[in-house]
Amino acid sequence: xxxxxxxxxxxxxxxxxxxxxxxxxxxxxxxxxxxxxxxxxxxxxxxxxxxxxxxxxxxxxxxxxxxxxxxxxxxxxxxxxxxxxxxxxxxxxxxxxxxxxxxxxxxxxxxxxxxxxxxxxxxxxxxxxxxxxxxxxxxxxxxxxxxxxxxxxxxxxxxxxxxxxxxxxxxxxxxxxxxxxxxxxxxxxxxxxxxxxxxxxxxxxxxxxxxxxxxxxxxxxxxxxxxxxxxxxxxxxxxxxxxxxxxxxxxxxxxxxxxxxxxxxxxxxxxxxxxxxxxxxxxxxxxxxxx
Numbered sequence: 001x002x003x004x005x006x007x008x009x010x011x012x013x014x015x016x017x018x019x020x021x022x023x024x025x026x027x028x029x030x031x032x033x034x035x036x037x038x039x040x041x042x043x044x045x046x047x048x049x050x051x052x053x054x055x056x057x058x059x060x061x062x063x064x065x066x067x068x069x070x071x072x073x074x075x076x077x078x079x080x081x082x083x084x085x086x087x088x089x090x091x092x093x094x095x096x097x098x099x100x101x102x103x104x105x106x107x108x109x110x111x112x113x114x115x116x117x118x119x120x121x122x123x124x125x126x127x128x129x130x131x132x133x134x135x136x137x138x139x140x141x142x143x144x145x146x147x148x149x150x151x152x153x154x155x156x157x158x159x160x161x162x163x164x165x166x167x168x169x170x171x172x173x174x175x176x177x178x179x180x181x182x183x184x185x186x187x188x189x190x191x192x193x194x195x196x197x198x199x200x201x202x203x204x205x206x207x208x209x210x211x212x213x214x215x216x217x218x219x220x221x222x223x224x225x226x227x228x229x230x231x232x233x234x235x236x237x238x239x240x241x242x243x244x245x246x247x248x249x250x251x252x253x254x255x256x257x258x259x260x261x262x263x264x265x266x267x268x269x270x271x272x273x274x275x276x277x278x279x280x281x282x283x284x285x286x287x288x289x290x291x
Contacts, residue, residue, distance in 0.1 A: 002038050003042075003061070003062055004038040005036075005038075006062070007050065007061075010056065011036075011203070015204050015205060016203060018033055018036070023085065024049075025049055025050070025053070047062070085135075089131045090131070092128075092131045093128045093130075093132045096124045096128030097124070097128035100123075100124030101121070103120050103121040104117040104118065104121040104125075105117075119153055122149050123145060123150070126149065130145060140196055140197060143196060147189055147190065147193050152254060154182060154186060155250075156250075160182055161183065161186065161257065162186040162187035164179070165180075165183050167180075190261070194264075197268075202272075204270075205274075208278060212270070213274070216267060216271060219263060219267045222263065227256070227259075227260055227263075235256075
C-alpha cells in the first residue's frame with residue numbers, strides 16, 4: 001500500500017473530505033489530491049502533522065500498518081476553518097447582511113410593504129447568517145438557501161412548483177409555455193442541488209448496522225409513502241381548499257414540500273455512505289481472497 005493510499009484510507013476513516021484535511025494542515029486541497037494520487041510526497045513536517053492528525057506513528061503512516069482505533073485525535077488538529085477562511089466568511093457574511101438590509105429598507109421606503117421586502121431580502125440575509133454560523137460546506141448551504149428562497153418566491157408569485165412538469169403532456173398554448181419552462185427550470189435546479197449535496201458528502205462512510213439500516217428503511221417509507229398519504233388524505237381534506245397566497249393551505253403545502261425534500265437529501269447521503277462502506281468491504285475481501 002502506497003503512502004497516498006494510506007492517506008486516503010486514514011482520511012476516509014475519519015469521514016473527512018480533502019478540503020477538511022487541507023484546512024487542518026493549512027495547505028491547498030490540490031496538494032492533498034496530489035499526495036493521495038502519489039503525484040507528490042508530503043514534506044517531513046507535513047508527514048509529522050499527518051501522523052499526529054490521524055493518531056498514528058510515522059511508520060504506520062508510511063508503511064500502512066494497522067491503525068489503532070482507540071487513540072484519540074489531538075484537539076488542536078481537528079479540522080476547522082483557517083483564519084483566512086474565517087476572514088472570507090466574515091467579509092462575505094457582512095456584505096450579504098448589509099445588502100439584504102438595504103433591499104429591505106428600500107422596499108419599505110418605496111413600496112411600504114414589509115412582506116415584499118423580506119421576500120427579496122431573505123436570500124441575502126439567510127446566506128449572510130450562514131456565512132457566520134456554518135464553517136464547513138458553507139457554499140452548499142448558501143446554495144440551498146438561495147434555491148429555496150427563489151422557489152418560494154416563484155410559488156408565491158406564479159403558483160408554480162417543479163411538480164408542474166407532470167402536466168407537460170397536457171399543457172396547451174393557452175396555459176402559457178413560459179410557465180411550464182419555469183417549472184422545468186425549478187426541477188433541474190433542484191436536481192443540481194441534490195447532486196452537489198451528494199458530492200459534498202462523498203467522503204462520508206457509515207457501517208450497515210441493524211439500527212442504521214432500520215432507520216433508513218423507516219425514513220424512505222416516510223418520505224415515499226407515509227408523508228404523501230398523510231398530506232393527501234389526512235391534512236388537506238381537513239382544510240378549506242383555498243389557493244390564496246396567504247392561506248394556511250398554501251403555507252402548509254410549501255412546508256410539506258421542503259420537509260420532504262430535506263428528508264430525501266438526508267436519506268440519499270446516508271444510503272450512499274453505507275453503499276461506499278459495503279463496496280470497500282467487498283473490495284477488501286476480494287483482494288484478501290486473491291492473495
